[in-house]
Each structure stands twice: as structure tokens, then as C-alpha cells.
Amino acid sequence: MMEAERRQDHEHDERVILLGPDDNVVVVRRRIDAGSLVRIGGRDVSQPKDIPLGHKLASRSIRRGEKIIKYGAPIGSATADIGPGEHVHVHNMKSDYTATHTLDEARARHGDVP
């Protein structure tokens, strides 16, 4: 990882990390608060919501159907067009193997655990 980090140019915010040179996502290594600007590909992008540690942001524009590349490997496909700096997750990408199970719907219906 540190090797990848050293490869990273200064196009990206220090709160994110590019793991492979061909990746189209970066990984959040320090929590990003809603409303804050994040430098992605040399441009500042405003984040509409909190992005927790370990989540992904697009490092460039990704077209619907395009593979999401992380660690230099495909980890699924985009289900929508994704702009640079946008949160990349189950709402705009899917597995090319088995569907991802989440509790998002249950949480929306019944509220979060206090």
C-alpha cells in the first residue's frame, strides 16, 4: 500500500489513497465530512454526505457498464454514470458474480439501531 501511496501524484486529496495506477476509484483513509471539498484529479469536489473510512470515491468519470477498478483489478460494474469524486458503492455499482446483500432497506424502513 505504501508503494501505491508513493506512486500517487498530488492530484488527489491526502484523505484518499489511490491503490493502483489504473484504478478508477480512490479509497477514503480519513473520514470525510459532509460539505467538505475533496481534491480529486486536480479538481475540488464537494461531498453531499459523510464518507466513512474505507469507502470509495470515483477518481475520474465512469460510464454506466464500465468496470470499477481497485487494486488494479475489476471489482464489479457501474450501474449508472458516475462523476469524478462521487461516492462509489452499492447504489451505483454491482457485482459481476453474486448480488450484494445489505440491510439498507430494512434500516430505511425501521430506523437505525439507537
Next chain:
Amino acid sequence: MKTDSGAPISPVSMRGFLRADGRKGIRNVIAVAYLVECAHHVAREIAWPFRDQDVHLIGFPGCYPNGYAQRMMEALCTHPNVGAVLLLSLGCESFDKYGLAHVIRQSGRPVETVVIQASGGTRASIAEGQAWVRAQLPVLAAQEPVPMGVEELIVGTVCGGSDGTSGITGNPAAGRAFDQLVGEGAACIFEETGELIGCEHIMASRAVTPELGVILEESVAKAARYYATLGYGSFAAGNADGGLSTIEEKSMGAYAKSGSSPIAGLIKPGDRPPRGGLYLLDVVPDGEVRFGFPNINDTAEIAELIACGSHAVLFVTGRGSVVGSAISPVVKICANPETYRRMADDMDVDAGRILAGEATLDEVGREIRDLVVSLGHGRRTKSEELGHREFVLTYKSFEPIGPACLPAA
């Protein structure tokens, strides 16, 4: 002595309990094993007063016979960390208690079977079992440990409660520890073929023979088929909360636990690595889909790694698992620095330091390796200190491995 990377290796001062088959254990556990759920309560009552004296509860809940479960119980009851075994039978279950007791006796360990229906019920069986355990404790305590080398170790690795940090800190750090341990002659086992989906071709290129490479690919294809039939990947809702979006993404992170050593073989639960090196444990049953999910939780995977002889298991977590295990210590490696701050009491290693640039992968890898070795001279893991002794064993079916799975060295 130096490692390949030039770092000095700390002097080996591990001590182990020598067993009749020549293997050595880093613990001297009395296993209390129930052979059907109906005997579980009695077994638990027997073990509970001795829970701080390495008396561990294991067992199989089913009443129908199962070759895999029999083999798992035989491997666990003759694990080098086990010094004596008490079997708890209700009396009418189908588990082959005679065969299991025979295998344990042949291994040179003290073994006793309490049959609840013959002993006069719950109260009498608890008293009988506790008396036996009480008599064994001083015998085990009197056993002198002997010097043990790193090359005698078998170490497993598993990840659970993974998140987006697991694949960039904890898992690759565990991989560096594996590289070092393999370099010192130890056997290391990684597993969960259902979490290697998408990595099969990269993994196959690391096999020591082309035939083994094909076998590794086939094991992942089998896992993909199995999970597709069941309708779920090896992926929990919390993985998504932690930033992982797909099984392939989780797999790429999980794969990093294997490090970079050549892959010397494929084994199945209960098989022992024949020599040092890196092995893949195929945990997905063979044949048509039967008995449900391959591993219903992390603990079932840990039990399989231990049945393959693992003296200790490296457990990388991002969301924050708290589990330990019966029989072998579990080393908890926390990948996520926020989780570590919340749950430091449960964590042995703070791999999240890597994210903050406070430590390198190599440094954390060495810390993990040194911690494993220190377990061989008295150190206890956090989960051991907290009394975590989780254990799960369910139904499965496997074909034996073929000769191409373990190419000659």
C-alpha cells in the same frame, strides 16, 4: 540470522508440549467434547468451573452421522494443543464415539467417555466428568514443555467483519507475517475460497506446479457455483456498511492475507500440511449443494483451520469482531483505526496505523510474526484473556484430495 529483507530474526525461545506423534503444542488444553446437542449442557457444566484452566468446550450438535464431522472431531481431539479429552455422549446418538475414543487413545492422550444415559443422568454425569477433569489437571500441569522452533508452527489466517480498510492494512500485513513465517519454515494456511472469487487466476499463477494451479482455479469455481445456488455471496451486510460494494472487492482484500509466497498445496478440513510452505484450505463442500452454507460464520472457518493443525489463527477485522476459539489462540488484527480506538481491549494488533502513515506494512507484519512466536512462550491473546472460546461445527461432505493437490517438495 537474517530474513530475506535483511531484518534480524528474534531468537527462538518457543516451548511446546511434545505429543506422541512428534508434533508440539503451544497450549495444553483439556477438550470437553459433546457428541450431540443433547449432551451439550452437561459438557458445558463440566467445563465451566475450569474455564480459566484451559478446559475448552467443543462438540458436534447433529444426531445423524457425518464423515466430515467425525474427521473434524478426530483432528481437533488429537490437535497438538490438546493434552487430554473428555467425551460426552447422551447414549443414543449416531456419532461414532467408539472410533473417536480409539483415535484419541492411539494418539497417546488420556481419554474418557461419559455416557449420560448410563451414568444416571445430568447430575451424576456432571460430577463424573468434573472428577475426571480435576484428576487430569495436575497430570497436564506436570508435563515439561520442550524447545520448539518456528519451523514447527502451523498458522492459519481468516478475516471477518471486513471493511474497506481490511484489504489495505490488516490483510496485507498478515500476508507479510505469512511471508516471514514461511521463510522461516513454518506452514501457513489461508482459506475461504468463496472470498477468492475474482482472484483465482492471479492465485493460480503462484502455484508450485501448473496442475496445482488448475486445482486452485477449480476450487474457486466450485465456491462460485455453490454460493450462486444459495443466492448469497460470502458477504455480510456490515461489509457494505464498511465500504465494500461487491464480493470481488472483498475477495481482492481477503486474498492479500496470503502474502506472496508460492502456493505449495491445496488441503481440505482435517488435512495437515505435510511440510512448511503456504497452503490454500478449500472449505467449500464437494458435490451437489447440501447442508446449507459452507461456513455459517467465522467461527466455523476457524475450527477448520485448527483441524488442519493450526497452533494459532490470525484474524483480521475491520468492523470489529470479538471472537476467539477453543483449542488455539486467535490473534486479532484490527485493520480500521476508528474501530481500534473503540475496541482496543479486544485487539492484539493495531494495523490501522498503516493508514495514518505511522507504521509500514513490513513493520506491522513483523509485529504479527513476533506476537505469534511469543504465544509459544507464555503470552496470551486478548480473546484468550477475555475467555472467548467460540466453537461451531456443522454438516459438510468432502472428497479426499488427490496427489496433485500436494506436489512433492
